[in-house]
Amino acid sequence: MEIFGSTFDDSVFERAREKPTAVSQLSYSAKFCEVEWFSETIDTEDALEKQKILKFRADFAYRRKNFQEALNAYTSCLSYIPGGNQTIRRDILEGMARCCCYLGKRKQALEITETLKNEASNTCHLTCLLHLTANIHDHFGDLRGQIESLQQLCGLHPYHQWYWMTLAESCLRLLQTLSTLPSTSAPPRGGDDGAEWQTDAQTQGRLKDERDLVWLKACVCFVRSRLLLRALKGQQSSFVLRNSERAMQKADEALQYLEPRETTLQLITEVMLEDLVADRIREDQLDGESLAGLSLNSFQDRWWDRILLTGILT
Template sequence: MEIFGSTFDDSVFEESRAKPTVVALSSYNAKFCEAEWFWESIDTEDILEKQKIFKFRADMAYRRKNFQEALNAYTTCLSYIPDGNLTIRRDIMEGMARCCCHLGKRVEALEITETLKNEASNTCHLTGLLHLTANVHERFGDLRSQVTCLQQLCSLHPYHQWHWMKLAQSYLHLLQSLSSPSGSSPLQRGDDSQTEEQLKEERDGVWLKACMCFVRARLVLRALKGQQSSFVLQNSERALQKADEALRCLEPKDTTLQLVSEVMSEDVIPERMREDNQDGESLAGLSLKDFEDRWWNRLVQTGVLKKDGPKLPSVKPN
């Protein structure tokens, strides 16, 4: 019987006499740039280099709050970006929209967000776009349009506590606006009893939606507290306090809170929260109907508005 390995040829263990070919490496000299080098005159025809220069100029001008200068640089930078480079193109256009907001150019800002909407292709794109659009509407005081964007964010990320908190606070601001003598309601006050009835119905609905969103935010915050620590946990505890204060301000009855909590907690399950993943969703698939069907309509079916009339908030939200 042969010993294992005794039949190997000795040549297998001999060092190769052929020396490996040595490839001479070209010398490398690192490029050193002076601070704010991108402000110097442009003496290159390289498109990519021009793109970088104007991007850096725009970002620096925005940081310095020179928004018109930043917008000009972003616009020039956009002209050098190939149509296929969607990532950089999206980044530049978002910067342009923010500049337009600061410059009071609402129409231009919304035109940019509409273009980005048509190019959005995944959840990450949609999330950034909805945040941006909500900020544009907030900047110009359009509470209803801001609420619409935040509803879509909550539909896209149903377990994101900060989206629910922001939506709840927006509803609270809207309720205060509808309840003030100079409120921004599209319904005109007057002798028309039907108009007054519509206004009351709208206030009632906004009141209940504010309660609903604060309850939802509170439920999600409590569900996530066990996984948090340090400053993240502190932020959650502060948010819980704000939610509790807001609900005390809105003054729903105990029966109302119980009904709202039952509806809003049905899907707040740790396993489902961990598995939730909606990558690949399209903006076309997100609408007010998703939000209404998933939460609002089911809450209305409980008859909660008939059981508990709304209370107008006595303090302003933080």
């Protein structure tokens, strides 16, 4: 029979070690800045301080919608950024692109985003840049450019229902725009303008082909977004669920408007369902991953070409 306490470890009864006395902390005085301190004249030769001041100036001007002033400050700030500080450099260039966008400088804005896209090191950076590029195209009413950027976003994040929904809505807007253009023109009754009419007929033929392709792409994207919304519905609640239900209703209404045949809808659904595995959808987390081996043409290769190979438009 064991005596109570005989199995305790001896360390239980050892005297507690004394904690080392805390090292006295050095006194710290917080730096207080005046309101809009960055608006004062720069009287320092420190490149880092100049960078900070100009960055604050630019951000403040941008917030107040003084886009030309913000662009000037961002441009000046860029020259003081060390070569290794890619984070600040990327932030400054994105600010410059937004300023150029609001100032109507579309070419300069897209050149900056293209530079940043070539320098992107992970999927998080690329996602932000594709968002920015799509917004620039949208600002200038370039639906084709916006659709191209959204397709790249869907290829990068194939299980993101809202990217697909935005792409579907952009395709629908482009289709409605194309539908307002004249589709036929009467042949000439006389004169020497037969060649001109033939050229016009070719243009109308290309317009009809584009309408058909955009119509099909809108159907594909609405079907895909509806499938994703349904697959994720069981994991949602509260306002998130309500948003998804509203989006599903919008997709259903859009498909009713587009009026695809039942066989067409079935073919599209079969192709867009092939990779929708529940585990794969939940594990689709690409933020921060390397861009090695990534192709931005995956939308074309992965879905669009396969849809067209079914002969759905013939």
